[in-house]
Amino acid sequence: MIELEGVTFTHDGAQSPVLRDVDLRIDEGELALVAGRTGSGKSTLLGMVNGLTPQFTGGVMTGSVVIGGRTVRDHAPRELADLVGYVGQDPLAGFVTDVVEDELAYGMEQLGLDPQTMRRRVEETLDLLGIADLRNRALRSLSGGQQQRVAVGSVLTMHPRVLVLDEPTSALDPTAAEEVLATLARLVDDLGLTVVLAEHRMERVIPFADRLVVVEDGVVRTGEPRELLRDSPVAPPLVELGRLAGWEPLPLSVREARRAARELVLPEPKDPAPPTAVPLLTATGVTVTYGSKVAVRDVDLDVPAGRVIALMGRNGSGKSSLLWAVQGTGRRTSGTVDVGGIDTQDVSPARARDYVGLVPQTAADLLYLETVAMECAAADQQADAAAGTCRGLLDRFAPGVPDERHPRDLSEGQRLALVLAIVLTAAPPVLALDEPTRGLDYPGKQRLAAVLRDLAADGHGVVLATHDAEFVAIVADDAVVLAEGEVVSRGTAEQVLAESPAFAPQVSKVLGPQWLTVAAVAEAIR
Amino acid sequence: MTPRDLHPAAWWVWAVGLAAAASSTINPIILILVVAAACLVVVARRSEAPWAWSFRMYLYLGALIIVIRVFFRVVFGGSPDEVVLFSLPQIPLPDVAAGIELLGPVTRADVVVGLYDGLRLAAIVLCFGAANTLANPKRMLKSLPPALYEAGTAVVVALSVFPQLAESVVRVRRARHLRGDAGKGVGALRRIVLPVMEDALDRSMFLAAGMDARGYGRAGTASRTERLATGTFLIAGLVGVCIGFYSLLDATAPRLLAWPFIALGVALAVGGFVSAGRRVQRTRYRPDPWRFAELATIGCGAVVAVAVMTASVPVAYPSFDVVPQVTVSVLVAVMIAVMPAFITPPPQEQG
Numbered sequence: 001m002i003e004l005e006g007v008t009f010t011h012d013g014a015q016s017p018v019l020r021d022v023d024l025r026i027d028e029g030e031l032a033l034v035a036g037r038t039g040s041g042k043s044t045l046l047g048m049v050n051g052l053t054p055q056f057t058g059g060v061m062t063g064s065v066v067i068g069g070r071t072v073r074d075h076a077p078r079e080l081a082d083l084v085g086y087v088g089q090d091p092l093a094g095f096v097t098d099v100v101e102d103e104l105a106y107g108m109e110q111l112g113l114d115p116q117t118m119r120r121r122v123e124e125t126l127d128l129l130g131i132a133d134l135r136n137r138a139l140r141s142l143s144g145g146q147q148q149r150v151a152v153g154s155v156l157t158m159h160p161r162v163l164v165l166d167e168p169t170s171a172l173d174p175t176a177a178e179e180v181l182a183t184l185a186r187l188v189d190d191l192g193l194t195v196v197l198a199e200h201r202m203e204r205v206i207p208f209a210d211r212l213v214v215v216e217d218g219v220v221r222t223g224e225p226r227e228l229l230r231d232s233p234v235a236p237p238l239v240e241l242g243r244l245a246g247w248e249p250l251p252l253s254v255r256e257a258r259r260a261a262r263e264l265v266l267p268e269p270k271d272p273a274p275p276t277a278v279p280l281l282t283a284t285g286v287t288v289t290y291g292s293k294v295a296v297r298d299v300d301l302d303v304p305a306g307r308v309i310a311l312m313g314r315n316g317s318g319k320s321s322l323l324w325a326v327q328g329t330g331r332r333t334s335g336t337v338d339v340g341g342i343d344t345q346d347v348s349p350a351r352a353r354d355y356v357g358l359v360p361q362t363a364a365d366l367l368y369l370e371t372v373a374m375e376c377a378a379a380d381q382q383a384d385a386a387a388g389t390c391r392g393l394l395d396r397f398a399p400g401v402p403d404e405r406h407p408r409d410l411s412e413g414q415r416l417a418l419v420l421a422i423v424l425t426a427a428p429p430v431l432a433l434d435e436p437t438r439g440l441d442y443p444g445k446q447r448l449a450a451v452l453r454d455l456a457a458d459g460h461g462v463v464l465a466t467h468d469a470e471f472v473a474i475v476a477d478d479a480v481v482l483a484e485g486e487v488v489s490r491g492t493a494e495q496v497l498a499e500s501p502a503f504a505p506q507v508s509k510v511l512g513p514q515w516l517t518v519a520a521v522a523e524a525i526r
Numbered sequence: 527m528t529p530r531d532l533h534p535a536a537w538w539v540w541a542v543g544l545a546a547a548a549s550s551t552i553n554p555i556i557l558i559l560v561v562a563a564a565c566l567v568v569v570a571r572r573s574e575a576p577w578a579w580s581f582r583m584y585l586y587l588g589a590l591i592i593v594i595r596v597f598f599r600v601v602f603g604g605s606p607d608e609v610v611l612f613s614l615p616q617i618p619l620p621d622v623a624a625g626i627e628l629l630g631p632v633t634r635a636d637v638v639v640g641l642y643d644g645l646r647l648a649a650i651v652l653c654f655g656a657a658n659t660l661a662n663p664k665r666m667l668k669s670l671p672p673a674l675y676e677a678g679t680a681v682v683v684a685l686s687v688f689p690q691l692a693e694s695v696v697r698v699r700r701a702r703h704l705r706g707d708a709g710k711g712v713g714a715l716r717r718i719v720l721p722v723m724e725d726a727l728d729r730s731m732f733l734a735a736g737m738d739a740r741g742y743g744r745a746g747t748a749s750r751t752e753r754l755a756t757g758t759f760l761i762a763g764l765v766g767v768c769i770g771f772y773s774l775l776d777a778t779a780p781r782l783l784a785w786p787f788i789a790l791g792v793a794l795a796v797g798g799f800v801s802a803g804r805r806v807q808r809t810r811y812r813p814d815p816w817r818f819a820e821l822a823t824i825g826c827g828a829v830v831a832v833a834v835m836t837a838s839v840p841v842a843y844p845s846f847d848v849v850p851q852v853t854v855s856v857l858v859a860v861m862i863a864v865m866p867a868f869i870t871p872p873p874q875e876q877g
Contacts, residue, residue: 050739052735052738052739055738056731056734056735056738076738077735077738077739078738078739078740078741078742078743078744079744081739081740081741081744082741084739085739086736086739086740088732088735088736090732093729093732093733093736094732094733094735094736095736096679096682096683096733096736096737096740096742097664097682098664101811101812102811105811105812106740106811107740107741108809108811109808109809109810109811110740110741110742110744110808111741111744111807112807112808112809113809114809115809115810115811115812115813118809118811118812119811119812122811136874138575140689154740155739155740158740158741324700327704329700329703329704330700349703349704349706350703350706350707352703353703353704353705353706357704358704359704360697360700360701360704362697362701364721365697365698365700365701365721366701366702366704366705367721368716368717368720368721379705382705382706382707383706408724422705423704423705426706
């Protein structure tokens with residue numbers, strides 16, 4: 001179905017190609033999972049399937065790409081629309097119309113199908129994806145999971161034979177991601193579609209992937225998932241556990257791992273040190289309302305020195321609102337926040353950041369200058385810090401970021417480190433982060449976790465909002481779960497994660513609630 | 527009546543009828559009646575959709591127009607009338623500006639004429655506001671002839687960019703505070719505009735890629751000669767219409783050039799549209815039907831336009847010093863203009 005032969009791709013102005021001499025063959029009806037580090041060229045590879053690379057990315061491509069007998073070189077993406085359906089990362093950014101039903105019909109209108117067929121396919125697709133009750137809803141009012149399913153539906157109505165999805169769940173909470181991926185699995189079974197999928201949450205897709213495509217340093221390898229995962233640069237925790245314990249064959253699902261784990265004998269984990277630190281920040285009865293909508297209702301939060309606290313909950317549960325309200329810049333309807341004897345709402349935003357530093361969800365919003373050096377200098381000046389403070393912090397978080405580089409050209413992880421450095425230049429005792437793991441791969445998350453642990457060890461109090469359970473497992477001491485703006489559970493990360501079926505990390509699903517991370521298991525074995 | 531959305535074009539024609547009526551009179555009673563008719567229909571038939579809640583903004587705009595109009599009349603004055611309401615100290619101007627009076631005595635005519643004028647402009651604005659409120663702008667663009675489809679889609683996309691831009695600005699402004707940047711002054715504007723523009727650019731590239739991947743702009747089957755013919759038709763039509771309108775408005779031009787050329791130009795343009803539309807392989811999903819209610823709505827708009835345009839001069843343009851009069855025919859016409867509030871089906875509920 002999809003055949004790439006000797007494909008090499010070089011970005012405009014780049015010295016070396018992103019992808020070198022790629023030979024790839026994906027047969028009809030297969031589900032292929034594309035894995036690799038962030039920035040390794042996954043999206044570039046996916047774009048080749050319908051010609052978005054190089055038509056929309058620029059750059060030079062050599063070699064041949066043949067999809068269903070049509071060469072991509074001779075066709076613009078629009079001419080392949082009936083053959084290849086493409087769904088991007090951010091569904092909202094790709095929507096053309098504003099209502100679900102119109103969005104589903106849009107592609108068919110372009111193909112010039114007759115009205116009866118269009119009507120029938122829209123109804124079929126609504127049922128297939130379980131979104132029939134959303135048909136008249138405005139696209140912007142849908143939840144992330146619903147939006148992504150509509151995006152999938154909007155290409156399915158064209159009856160493509162190949163479906164290409166570029167990280168369809170990167171912005172979704174675990175439950176919504178599960179929804180979307182389960183839908184995809186059903187499509188492969190029911191419709192015999194060929195699916196090519198890039199996905200950070202590999203653990204959810206691997207059980208039903210027929211083929212794994214690993215992109216690493218410009219080289220593409222492909223094969224059986226079980227074989228390739230032995231040394232893939234990115235691997236889900238389950239596979240890392242399997243590698244560590246030397247299980248053969250490598251387990252791909254939690255069930256397989258549980259069977260293999262029967263022989264694994266682990267010592268009792270040592271009890272974590274009880275929290276003794278005094279709280280740096282005490283928030284009491286925080287309530288945030290937007291009109292008649294209550295985003296956060298009467299929440300208490302303590303952030304002690306030296307601990308990392310994770311706020312969890314599905315999208316829209318009030319995590320971000322709570323962070324912004326506590327920081328003082330966001331809206332707060334009632335409640336008090338006490339940090340170092342002052343309330344963050346009573347001081348100007350410029351002073352509030354001396355008490356609580358916040359890294360927002362789209363961290364790049366904080367950046368506006370042309371070079372890293374200029375950003376750092378501006379940060380020092382804005383915080384009245386000694387020159388070089390910000391640069392020093394940046395070198396600590398991400399060594400070797402060139403001074404003259406434009407912030408937009410940094411990798412996701414480097415950019416986050418830069419924003420973190422800018423925020424911490426004001427030396428706030430408490431650091432808050434809103435969804436910091438977006439766009440980070442497993443190694444990137446490991447590094448961020450190390451930085452945050454380091455800051456906590458220095459006596460900072462860290463609070464972060466996230467729905468990434470695996471990240472919480474490696475970084476957090478305590479966890480607070482929010483739903484509908486209220487606290488539904490709080491306690492140590494072990495307790496909270498193990499209690500919740502949606503948030504339990506893979507390792508604790510296999511080994512029991514006292515084990516959260518592969519690192520903890522590795523230490524215990526050693 | 528079964529709820530359904532009326533064809534957006536019907537609302538627009540009706541509103542244009544009302545606006546035409548408003549533009550051909552300064553009689554405040556007729557104008558207020560027309561505005562009242564527009565308001566009544568809007569209240570009765572607007573939907574729950576976001577664009578339907580913008581009508582209040584048009585009302586504010588209308589009020590502002592009247593205030594500005596009267597204000598300018600008071601400042602520049604100069605309408606001769608024996609009734610002086612009050613006197614302001616006149617500001618002497620150099621001889622170059624002879625004929626212009628700044629402040630000075632404010633006459634009854636100043637205020638009344640300003641009021642009439644402002645009311646007329648406000649009424650026209652409100653009529654278009656009503657159309658915007660009643661008709662889904664995106665569905666209106668979807669009803670364009672196939673040849674204009676691509677331009678229409680571009681406008682739809684542009685429309686949806688505005689709320690996104692507003693969102694970006696709010697987000698970036700909040701982020702500025704986190705840097706200890708007060709967000710004021712010219713420098714701050716750059717610091718907000720730059721990330722917002724980057725955001726917008728990223729998003730439009732993304733959208734363009736998405737649209738392309740979904741088949742937007744698939745080439746039709748037209749040959750080179752067909753495309754050439756279509757282009758020729760359209761350009762010739764445009765030239766014809768231009769010549770025609772110029773001759774119509776310029777009294778010294780030969781009459782032969784006026785209406786015949788407009789007719790010829792329109793005919794050529796329609797031919798061009800049809801030929802361009804024929805090669806477009808595109809269909810519409812659930813097009814809005816055109817039924818009796820649409821025709822009736824258009825009729826209502828036409829009736830009021832004709833009735834006011836044909837009203838006698840003392841009725842349509844009353845002097846500032848008499849009480850304006852209204853004829854029965856105009857009253858009946860305005861009553862008819864309100865009819866769409868009752869004879870059209872109620873809008874569909876948004877789920």
